[in-house]
Amino acid sequence: MALLVVNRVYNNNTVLVDVDNSDQAIVQGKGVGFQKRHGDDISPTRVERIFYLNTKEAKHRFGTLLKDVPIDITMTSFSIIEMAKQTYHYPVMDYIYVTLTDHIAQTYKHIMAGKYQKSTAPDIRDKYPTEYEIADKAVEMINHDLNVRFPKDAAQAIALHFINAHGSENSEEKEKVEQADFGDNVNKIVKSVFKEYGITRNITNQNYFDRLMIHLQYLVARIQTHEQDKRILNQDIESDFRKLYPKSYKIASEICDKIQRRLDIILNDNELLYFLIHIQRIIQEK
Template sequence: MDVIKKINNNVAVCRDANGKELVAFGKGIGFPKLPYELTDLSQITMTFYQLNNHYYQLLAEIPQHILDISAEIVKTAQIQLNNNLNPNMVFNLADHIHFAITRMQKYKDMKLVFSYDIEQLYPKETELAKYAVKLIQKTMHVTLPEAEITNIAMHFVNGQAEIEQAENAPNIDRLIDSVANLIEDAFAVKLDKTEFSYNRFVMHLRYYIKRIQDEEQFMDSNENLFHTMKESMSKVYECAATIAKLIYRELGIESTDDELMYLMIHINRIIKNTQ
């Protein structure tokens, strides 16, 4: 296998024996002078073929240690869970961990509540999430709220292959397109759907819609912070409320204030990146 481009010390773009490009994870594979031939394939822990462009951007943006932790967590999950995991879960989980740490630093007053319902419904995923949170805290020397166990457990739930998701994909894609149109109209911008920031927003939107469909919305008692953000980001709030109304018309379920607050954070981020 030829290592042709360094992403970080432990992640690199490679070319296999058939000439196909892939992204490989392995300790130190990006460190030697490139290009070079990697003869000891036991150094490779994970490989990813045909990655979308926005995942390459994610690899460049997320710190190396977060990518390494995410890869270790997903590798453990693959061993312990019987169902297949979405092959892109390493990147989705790394993005969530990065966002969770940023959110914790920026929105210090935000409360997150551990969900005992999730623990009862998904015990294996919850145990894996507890392991993940402990590993993150030990490796990165941060104290994550207990509720991150719930959030990461839902990544394992969503990351497992589900026929139902494939059947519902066209309807969800149509709903996401409608949400994008609402944001463009509200802020008089044109979202570039090939950009990483848009694809990241879509990923969070899919989780939001799934939580609504599964009746597992966030209800974390952030009333004071929600009202503060509502006043200081009134235009973003109006856009989020309009999106929530659209989803209510489509799915028949109202969004909680906490879901609106999360939606506001993600809308604000994509608008800033677009502008």
Template sequence: MNRGDHLKIKRALNNNAAIATNHNDVVVLVMGPGITFGKKAGETVDITKVEKTLFLNDKETMNKFTDLVIDVPMDQIEVAERIINFAKMKIGKKLDEIIYVNLTDHIHMAVKRARDGVLLSNPLKWDVARFYPDEFAVGTKAVEVINQSQQVNLADDEAAFIAIHFINAESEDSSQQNQAYEVTKIIKECEDIVKNFFNTEFDEQSLNYYRFITHLKFFAQRVLQGKHYDDEDDDDLLTTLEHRYAKPFSCSQKIQEYISDKYDFTITSSELLYLTVHISRLVKDL
């Protein structure tokens, strides 16, 4: 930020933060120790005291973040920003701005819980780690940064919760945000059906396993949204697969029954076809 910038207070949030307008009349959030102390709306901020300015494109997200800033200590806001910057490099996907709100809020609550001696366990933590390794790596780094900065002792469970916030923020469609936990559950359920059917473990480093899990991620999203592939007439092809890949086909049918019972979602012949192909690749060396 240039020293020539001119910041006028619109609303002081607390002694250390304000909503202000800059020289282009853009509304920004400014933070710094004591920047609004003794100042009223309409007065200018001492630029030398400003440590951080934030601008979010989405107005609603900006408002939510502003509400958070009132209660959240500045060092926690900074930690969240550091983690988000790390995630942008590590994950390399576009993240929805809502991550600023969700992660800052999550860190604030997690630190509070930790100081009160309440540690939440995450039953899916190792599944999140397996299915979303990059996001879990961000979660692990986040836990390290938070523990150091806030003098608390968060564990792997928290790394998985944080990973889920990032997975959700990768969704371009807002209706898919907040589905990461459910998606992980469905992937795990389908994977367990295949493991039990073939009574085997998988080589999780293999390309076929990676393809299978990637397919299940999108499949799970479709299940949760009640969306289907545009179904072609795949019946002839299915008959061929049924003979050629009898066991993978039966296994896919087990998944079909399970998903139908539990999620009230009908797997179409196209879905069945793709599942069968992926499963047959996965188990071809058994």
């Protein structure tokens, strides 16, 4: 039986532990952290959930999230992702740990402040039944674990996160997805352009890379609901950014052009600027 030693107590129910003096993990259980201190042992029989942080990237990702998101929300998000992987055998890209957690945190904040607005994400349940089933279960888990009432329509945006972060061991299968699948096409365009310029996700830039993935999801939602960012961009701002960051501007312009041609839509200058800012952050952290 594994030896669990307290490294850090987050609250009475969540603890960071050293496992057999080699790996680290986050464990959860009712009262598992009560009156525990660094170096204390924890009985495995008290543990209800365990999430191993057995890679440098996993530790970095978890640490980054805790800077902005409460531990309970982070762990609920991780539980949802593990549920999708284990119960539905649903493969996901790593960035969903950031994007989904960020989404749940923001939605939770809006609900608690009485500012929640019904999701504008399109309902495509018929096309993605598994993702929506995962999302429905996710809402139940959120309401139970966080003692909050996420409305049923919140499942639509959660489903979109899983659709966009779906991973596959067979890359040829992903190429056969219908052209009408905006989310997959937008992601493919961005990844193909990044590949041309040698831009990859790594431990240094992963936080900014994942933030770009969040932006892409909201862009897809706006495309599918025919909404545009109506704010008027000051032309001087675009000109200044173009001069300051010529490479990022070139990459952002290429991405926007390809999205417009491939999906037969029009993106305004705001979207170009958003791409430029995200890309510049990624490049400077390469």
